[in-house]
Amino acid sequence: METPIIELQNVRKSFGPVEVLKGVNMTVYPGKVTALVGDNGAGKSTLIKGLSGAQPYDSGDVTFEGAPISLLTPKDASQHGIEVVYQDLSLCENLDIVQNMFLGREEVHQRMLNQADMEKHARETLQGLSVRTMKSVRQKVSSLSGGQRQTVAIARAVLQKAKLVILDEPTAALGVAQTEQVLALVRRLAEAGVGVIIISHNLADVFEVSDYINVLYLGAMVAQLKAKETNYNDVVAYITGIKGDTAAAEEVDDEEVLR
Amino acid sequence: MTTPVEKSTNPATNTAAQTVGATTPHTISTGHEGTVRDQIDSYVLRVRGGEMGMLPALAGVVIITIVFFILTPYFLTKTNIANLMTQTAALMMLAVALTFVIILAEIDLSAGVTGGLAMAIFILLTNVGGWNWIAALLVALIVGATIGTFIGFMVAKIGVPSFVITLALFLGLQGVILVLLGNAGAYRIEAPAVLAIMNKSMPVWAGWLMLIVVVGISLLTGLYDRSRRVAAGMPVRPMSLLWARVAAWAVGGGLVVFMLSLNRSTSVIPIRGVPVVVPIALAILWIGTTMLDRTRFGLHIYAVGGNPEAARRAGINVSRVRITCFILCSSLAVISGLFTASQVGTVESSAGRDIVLSGVAAAVVGGVSLFGGRGRLAQAAVGALLISMITNGLGLLGLSAGITLAITGAVLALAATVDALSRRRSGSTSLARG
Numbered sequence: 001m002e003t004p005i006i007e008l009q010n011v012r013k014s015f016g017p018v019e020v021l022k023g024v025n026m027t028v029y030p031g032k033v034t035a036l037v038g039d040n041g042a043g044k045s046t047l048i049k050g051l052s053g054a055q056p057y058d059s060g061d062v063t064f065e066g067a068p069i070s071l072l073t074p075k076d077a078s079q080h081g082i083e084v085v086y087q088d089l090s091l092c093e094n095l096d097i098v099q100n101m102f103l104g105r106e107e108v109h110q111r112m113l114n115q116a117d118m119e120k121h122a123r124e125t126l127q128g129l130s131v132r133t134m135k136s137v138r139q140k141v142s143s144l145s146g147g148q149r150q151t152v153a154i155a156r157a158v159l160q161k162a163k164l165v166i167l168d169e170p171t172a173a174l175g176v177a178q179t180e181q182v183l184a185l186v187r188r189l190a191e192a193g194v195g196v197i198i199i200s201h202n203l204a205d206v207f208e209v210s211d212y213i214n215v216l217y218l219g220a221m222v223a224q225l226k227a228k229e230t231n232y233n234d235v236v237a238y239i240t241g242i243k244g245d246t247a248a249a250e251e252v253d254d255e256e257v258l259r
Numbered sequence: 260m261t262t263p264v265e266k267s268t269n270p271a272t273n274t275a276a277q278t279v280g281a282t283t284p285h286t287i288s289t290g291h292e293g294t295v296r297d298q299i300d301s302y303v304l305r306v307r308g309g310e311m312g313m314l315p316a317l318a319g320v321v322i323i324t325i326v327f328f329i330l331t332p333y334f335l336t337k338t339n340i341a342n343l344m345t346q347t348a349a350l351m352m353l354a355v356a357l358t359f360v361i362i363l364a365e366i367d368l369s370a371g372v373t374g375g376l377a378m379a380i381f382i383l384l385t386n387v388g389g390w391n392w393i394a395a396l397l398v399a400l401i402v403g404a405t406i407g408t409f410i411g412f413m414v415a416k417i418g419v420p421s422f423v424i425t426l427a428l429f430l431g432l433q434g435v436i437l438v439l440l441g442n443a444g445a446y447r448i449e450a451p452a453v454l455a456i457m458n459k460s461m462p463v464w465a466g467w468l469m470l471i472v473v474v475g476i477s478l479l480t481g482l483y484d485r486s487r488r489v490a491a492g493m494p495v496r497p498m499s500l501l502w503a504r505v506a507a508w509a510v511g512g513g514l515v516v517f518m519l520s521l522n523r524s525t526s527v528i529p530i531r532g533v534p535v536v537v538p539i540a541l542a543i544l545w546i547g548t549t550m551l552d553r554t555r556f557g558l559h560i561y562a563v564g565g566n567p568e569a570a571r572r573a574g575i576n577v578s579r580v581r582i583t584c585f586i587l588c589s590s591l592a593v594i595s596g597l598f599t600a601s602q603v604g605t606v607e608s609s610a611g612r613d614i615v616l617s618g619v620a621a622a623v624v625g626g627v628s629l630f631g632g633r634g635r636l637a638q639a640a641v642g643a644l645l646i647s648m649i650t651n652g653l654g655l656l657g658l659s660a661g662i663t664l665a666i667t668g669a670v671l672a673l674a675a676t677v678d679a680l681s682r683r684r685s686g687s688t689s690l691a692r693g
Binding site for chain 1: 286289310487488490554559568572573574
């Protein structure tokens, strides 16, 4: 098996007396979609905030492309090519698609914004992802549908040359057709060699799009499964805690993933 | 909307059904493609979608010009056009100043008295201290920038609402001016250069030179942008649109400069030429607009105004943007105070007290959104022109100040309604539904 893009080992995080992450292990491979599922309060958000550098882990090892790294600030994360696409998308509705895709990392020419090149690169990125629902790259985001906004947010991560893209509930607010578009986009993202982590409550989406399914239960990773070798009921059982405990999870870990 | 000319820009051909898995190449447009007709069509579409820009204010200017011209032919005389320009200048500069903070969805109620206080210090330094006026003006600008830094710090770092902190300063700075100038304090401005800003005109040739510079900048920036797009291999708008823009500047500006170049004096001593304040105001407008439209910092101002959280996540230093905008606002408010002082010829203890709400009104009437994230300096300038025209025209008709205030208030209410409605509209209209 090829080198994981990122590997978490024995990651812990506490808020005061409450231990939210109790020694979590996780492995994400480039070119694969890894789903992160779990009930509310299982620690998904905390795990992701650690990866984004927004809320560093208390302890544990993070290995990126085989080398140990530390993720203490959002800057550390973006320097390694880790991009998070948040649920609320973090787009400026009053700006257009190009401006949003380059926000904070604009290209300049003689200290002035390099509009022509940014437009060109934005368009190339969108076309590289086979996006075809947008009329113009100069449309204001306020005029876009939910699916189109999600697309802009993902394309923004791709434009930043992300190696690991973390998607937080990308289809939560979308209708059926738009969900299909976004899931297809997520697949293309992985096919382009990017490691993708997708957080979702919608197991139908998870099974449709992901290669691996990781289940968090009360701050512990209770299962790391191959999507093809498991089924809906098993995953639900892990999520609700009926199946698997921390010790059992270690075994599943060894058998299923490291094979 | 039916677009018979350019089928590829029709959103109906880009439906969601054919998106997934399709491999045929597809080009997303950039808004620069197509003929003049396509460009006009897409502009109309944007306006209908709520992106009206300064269109309502410009329409207001045209309507008011026609109405007042019918009511009193004196409205469009050479003398009154020159008067209008000087009457607008101070309000325009204040509206432009406020635009920087209104884009952030903040407000600066102390902008007027900040200008007043800076001018009070200016007049004390020149008249009592015997300072050179340039040095005194620099100190005045530093006073403005310091007040702006203070407001920005309180808003961005401490989290005090700008409405409250600037209201406090609005009251407090009036007190400081009173203490500095004394109760009946009114100082005459002695420096001829300062009085000249509002009361003197440039030589006729300088007015035409100014016009050439304006038209030249319009043409050259247009050609430069075009060449950059061509170099990047991106589509460009039809050349005729650029020529139309340049021609509009040349004809419109030419008409005004021509009228101002004629003698408008009723006495033996001729008065002719463009008022000195006009090139100063235009230069500040141009620099500010270039910063907002063409620099990273300008874009970040709009980003912070639109969605501060998104801006923060994108790595933008939101506090720095906020503080800088308050500094810009207060500094430009000092320029506005300078214009007022030059126009009146004195600095009084009430300096800058009444103008600030008109400044906010001017910006909003021009189309700067109080909700933040939307607005241009030129819009604030047109809004200020509109409000000055109402005041000026009603004054010519001999109507009382009460009626002028009532009508100005009604125009502001109308503008705020248009702002709220167009905001709702632009949120709900989708040009290409996915």
